[in-house]
Amino acid sequence: MSGYTLGATTVADSFAEAFPMRYARLLLTAADPGWAQEAARSATGFATSVIGCKVEAAIERTLPAAQTPDGRPGVAVLLFAMDRESLAKRALERVGQCVMTCPTTACFDGLPGAERRVPLGASLRYFGDGYQASKVIAGRRLWRVPVMEGEFLVSDTLGVEAGVGGGNLVIGAAEEQDALRAASAAVEAMRGEGVALPFPGGIVRSGSKVGAQRYRSLPASTNHQLAPTLRAQVPDTLVPEGVNALFEIVIDGVSEEAVREAMRRGLHAASAAGATHITAANFGGRLGPYHFPLAELREAQ
Amino acid sequence: MTLTLALREQPHARVWAQPLAPARLGALERSALAEVKLRCGREMVALGELFQISGTVDGELLLMGDLRRFDGIGAGLEEGRLVVEGPCGDHLGARMRGGEIEVRGGAGDWAGAAMEGGLLRIHGDAGVRLGGAYPGARAGMSGGEIALIGDAGEEAGAGMRRGLVVIGGRAGAGAGLRMLAGTVIALGGLGPEAGFGNRRGSLVSAAAHRPLPGYELAASYRPPALALQLRRACALGLEVDERLLKARWVRWAGDFAELGRGEILILEEEGR
Numbered sequence: 001m002s003g004y005t006l007g008a009t010t011v012a013d014s015f016a017e018a019f020p021m022r023y024a025r026l027l028l029t030a031a032d033p034g035w036a037q038e039a040a041r042s043a044t045g046f047a048t049s050v051i052g053c054k055v056e057a058a059i060e061r062t063l064p065a066a067q068t069p070d071g072r073p074g075v076a077v078l079l080f081a082m083d084r085e086s087l088a089k090r091a092l093e094r095v096g097q098c099v100m101t102c103p104t105t106a107c108f109d110g111l112p113g114a115e116r117r118v119p120l121g122a123s124l125r126y127f128g129d130g131y132q133a134s135k136v137i138a139g140r141r142l143w144r145v146p147v148m149e150g151e152f153l154v155s156d157t158l159g160v161e162a163g164v165g166g167g168n169l170v171i172g173a174a175e176e177q178d179a180l181r182a183a184s185a186a187v188e189a190m191r192g193e194g195v196a197l198p199f200p201g202g203i204v205r206s207g208s209k210v211g212a213q214r215y216r217s218l219p220a221s222t223n224h225q226l227a228p229t230l231r232a233q234v235p236d237t238l239v240p241e242g243v244n245a246l247f248e249i250v251i252d253g254v255s256e257e258a259v260r261e262a263m264r265r266g267l268h269a270a271s272a273a274g275a276t277h278i279t280a281a282n283f284g285g286r287l288g289p290y291h292f293p294l295a296e297l298r299e300a301q
Numbered sequence: 302m303t304l305t306l307a308l309r310e311q312p313h314a315r316v317w318a319q320p321l322a323p324a325r326l327g328a329l330e331r332s333a334l335a336e337v338k339l340r341c342g343r344e345m346v347a348l349g350e351l352f353q354i355s356g357t358v359d360g361e362l363l364l365m366g367d368l369r370r371f372d373g374i375g376a377g378l379e380e381g382r383l384v385v386e387g388p389c390g391d392h393l394g395a396r397m398r399g400g401e402i403e404v405r406g407g408a409g410d411w412a413g414a415a416m417e418g419g420l421l422r423i424h425g426d427a428g429v430r431l432g433g434a435y436p437g438a439r440a441g442m443s444g445g446e447i448a449l450i451g452d453a454g455e456e457a458g459a460g461m462r463r464g465l466v467v468i469g470g471r472a473g474a475g476a477g478l479r480m481l482a483g484t485v486i487a488l489g490g491l492g493p494e495a496g497f498g499n500r501r502g503s504l505v506s507a508a509a510h511r512p513l514p515g516y517e518l519a520a521s522y523r524p525p526a527l528a529l530q531l532r533r534a535c536a537l538g539l540e541v542d543e544r545l546l547k548a549r550w551v552r553w554a555g556d557f558a559e560l561g562r563g564e565i566l567i568l569e570e571e572g573r
Contacts (some may be wrong), residue, residue, distance in 0.1 A: 003458075068523060069529060070528050070529055071528065071546065103456055106525050127478070131562075133482075133503075133562070135484065135500065135503070135526045135529075135530070136444075136463065136464070136465075137465070137526070137529045137530055137533055138533050138536070142526060142529070144525075144526050145522075150520075150522040150524070150525075151522070151524060151525055151526070152521065152525075153525040153529075173557060
């Protein structure tokens with residue numbers, strides 16, 4: 001396999017393949033950082049892949065009180081879906097079930113400048129059963145929904161922008177714990193503004209391919225080319241000799257650049273943390289228009 | 302350089318100054334500018350006779366002088382910024398729909414009356430019916446923001462349908478009279494008989510206030526929307542005590558003589 005080496009890491013001559021998505025950013029605030037985290041964790045639960053969860057979501061970053069609309073501690077959450085309508089449904093469900101229910105929270109739109117918008121509080125307000133009220137503050141409408149604790153404040157609409165989903169890195173090593181350590185280091189380096197890593201801890205061990213060889217009804221199935229246990233029985237295996245465990249990090253980003261730079265940070269962090277092999281998953285260019293060749297990430301910058 | 306109109310001397314009668322809008326004057330040549338006619342009592346007087354004109358409009362118009370005899374300054378304003386160095390007459394920014402008016406001085410009656418949008422900022426006191434409804438009209442202010450760094454006269458926010466009025470000082474009697482919705486915040490406290498006939502509006506008093514009998518005590522809590530509005534007031538140049546941002550407020554619901562979906566929020570230490 002051609003490619004390049006980065007210290008003790010072999011980087012495959014491969015590319016990550018990504019596709020267009022739509023995203024929204026929620027700014028969740030609460031009386032203290034703990035409750036803001038609780039709301040964010042709950043709102044981003046069961047949101048690893050659009051294949052099974054209809055939405056991909058993750059905590060983007062924590063926000064100090066000075067950076068939130070109401071001056072309370074907060075968390076920024078990114079939600080990604082395949083289209084605007086789907087995103088609207090998922091955001092409504094998650095804010096209604098996971099944020100409104102969480103003590104002391106409020107929910108604001110993190111993309112106030114976006115032209116395309118979907119209803120949030122405009123739909124959720126009906127929970128107020130006629131007792132809800134709205135306020136327009138600095139040109140933005142917010143809904144006050146009365147709840148047992150006081151009031152839940154929620155933005156009338158959410159901005160929606162075009163994003164990129166499906167960027168990825170596949171990180172391997174001879175030992176499972178070494179591969180996991182390297183992947184964890186990559187996750188740590190990749191997290192930040194504009195990036196969502198939707199899988200548990202940012203890492204997925206069951207990377208998938210589109211469709212299935214045997215079961216035609218499946219939308220996705222195991223990526224057999226990257227399963228070390230199948231190395232001997234899959235003719236076109238992509239698992240190099242000596243690699244016994246691989247972990248994938250899937251990256252959704254607010255732009256192509258955000259995904260590329262996150263991949264760059266992750267690749268170099270994984271290499272420094274002991275990865276022996278790094279590659280990326282793609283589907284021969286058939287899945288999406290965004291390609292991120294690992295060769296372009298050689299420089300740490 | 303901003304187009305500046307400096308008052309030469311006090312006019313002999315009240316002047317209707319609505320034509321002094323940045324966009325309108327900015328479209329005129331200097332010679333035509335001086336010939337703009339303003340109604341002064343029963344006469345029409347040229348702008349150049351009333352004001353010394355200098356500079357050019359760059360989206361901003363500056364008026365200087367004691368303009369208490371000038372009514373309708375910025376009335377119906379749609380865009381641009383109008384700054385007044387000195388006190389103004391009545392109907393300041395009335396029915397304005399956009400843009401920004403900043404007055405470094407007081408304002409007369411009906412400031413921001415029936416306002417639809419934009420920002421009106423007054424560094425001084427204002428007369429009666431700030432952001433209010435004109436006689437015969439059901440609704441007053443229907444959008445925009447008024448920041449008053451001073452005291453307001455009677456019936457501020459009367460008939461208000463939408464928008465935000467923040468009064469740095471005290472509001473006179475009858476604030477929020479027959480209010481439909483919107484918010485009136487009085488950092489120095491509300492005067493008597495506030496919120497009579499209030500349907501869905503919010504009145505806020507940061508000083509002791511005794512609500513009308515049509516209001517019922519509901520609860521004490523930290524209203525999240527009020528915290529945002531107070532932050533907005535800070536951004537508009539009002540001095541808001543930090544303790545107000547984190548304080549508990551007593552909610553009185555009313556006016557039950559009307560729809561009863563409105564509220565008066567009173568700072569807790571003052572509210573029971």
